[in-house]
Amino acid sequence: MNTLEQTTEEILNLAATHFKVPREQLSPSDDFFKKLGINSLQALDLLTRIEQHFRIELPDYELQGVTDFRTLAERIQSRL
């Protein structure tokens, strides 16, 4: 099973690819709304990508109150 660090890294890679941002510009503590310049619907898009990658299903509410990659990774990790 992935460690939290690995999960975080994979999420950062997915976000960078999906939103066409250089990977080195993203870090775990980044606020993804601000850093990627996205709205809540686009953040749900990212959630779909994450689901496909980890082959899990994530309800929309897993994003509720989450703004940074690390917390998102923690939520994903608890479902792996």
Next chain:
Amino acid sequence: MLDLRHYNCLGEALRAALDRWPDEVCLIEADRDRENARITYRQFEQAALPLARALQNAGFQSGSRAAIIMTNQSKWLISAYAIFYAGGVLVPLDYKLPAGEQLQLLAHSKAEVLIVEYHLWRAIMQTDNFKVLAARLVLVTEAPPGADLAGAKRWENFHDSRPPIFVPCKRRDPACIVYSSGTGGRPKGCVLTHENYLEQCRALTALYPFSPGVRYLSILPTNHAIDFMVGFIGPFTCGATVVHLRTLRPEYIREAFTRYRITYMTVVPMLLKVLERGLRQRFDELPRGRRRVLRALIGINRAFTRRRPKLKLSRKLLGQVHKGFGGELRALFVGGAFTEPSTLQFFYDLGIPVGNGYGCTEAGTVITLNDFRPFRADTVGKPLPGIEVNILDPDAEGVGEVAVRGNTVMSHYLDDPEMTAETIVDGWLRTGDLGRIDKSGHLQLLGRKKNMIVTEEGKNVYPEDIEAAFEGITAKEFCVFAANYLWPERTMVGEQLVLVVHPEPAPPASAPNAEEAAPDAFAASESPESPEPDAPAAPAIASEVAAEIEARNRRLINYKRISGYLVWDRDFPRTASMKIKRLDLAEQIRKDRGRHHVVYL
């Protein structure tokens, strides 16, 4: 559809609907590409009545209050009907609110019963102030086996097969307590009566008829006034079907359109824009020849639908586009925030009318709505039948505060006679929005009188509510304003929040550093656009303070964030009890500083 003039309360009207269309499907519950449930009006009743009886067994009676905190799903509506059947008052709470705020509203509403989804209950149980929960009965849906529910009961096991007693209510009795966004921790519980809902529903379904076979896609939260009306009371009293989709992801929404051949759906402006962007992208990707043909067809459709929509013709001309929406879409509704006219026009030209309206919870959802006769992208339509709209103290251009009167206007704010008296004056509800009524009776919105913003997602944000996030920053004092409140502009899109900071007096030696540290602020103060070149330069704040502001801002949920800060070097005007005189401060700022003085984050 039922003739709602003959009913006194929602329970009575819904009961008649369940009786009249027993075999029609009332609810479809879908999750992504799966269908979880499909139930008829008879099955709905069979699920709700045992719950109503069990509630009555537990002492729930006429006037008792029950709150629901759930995402859109069948158990939400089943529970609501059980509450109305037993003569109760429903308190629909926003499932997206942080659990701490949900607890505050629960306490304010004095709800005796709480019905909540398991994942939301888990969040409530983990809050620091969990012990303040006063509800004496909590019913939790979808709890996994063996889960610790802290004394709550499982919704699925809470029933009694003996028939419940139907408890009728009077038209003027409260039906719901709906919380609109509060200010400074002061909850605004709008008490809406059965009459408010019945009359609103009558007016809306006269304009947009629902009937058996009509399918409404419900994606706005059911706790929101719009979905409660258009995604529950409206379709149910007409024998129509509500499709619940348990995700807001655009790809699944698009799929649901075609799978369920949706007739109506309500969206917020942000989603409408996402749909627009998707369509424009698809059009751009077409080979040049097909793109030209499409453009020509759109032009023909526009010419033929100038006076009113012609759905059959539009579906023939632009079949491929309509197929993508399931082929039976009659209209989209947009609400919750202001929508740009260009987006409305884009859809109308494709033969997809967007019912653009204007409303607020206090007025029982909708005040004005576009009737498409003809379509007007530049207005929010005409007042609904039975609703009067007045413009208070209009200026030379006829612009003033929009006031509303009619039988859909709420009774009062719960336990707040002072705020009620400020809001409803001589029978007129003051909306705080600015507008004018044109010669054809259409309302145009042109800004706000009140200090607040509404985001594209339809979220109302009051500056006072987010000030707590900046508590403790290194500053003498601070205050948050809506930028349009400080510098009025006749627009309701792209609204922003600005933090006004009065810095701590800096020791003389540190002044040059401050200049170095915050070059943006100085650049702004020297802007050539400055209306007063001789005015003293705007002061700056130290980079550490700017960083502090930025860090605090990040802690806020995205739509509540400030866009920038403005440095103000004078003491804020205050009342004897040291409260900031916001109006006076805003006037001073307006006089001495412009938008270009804002340092954007």
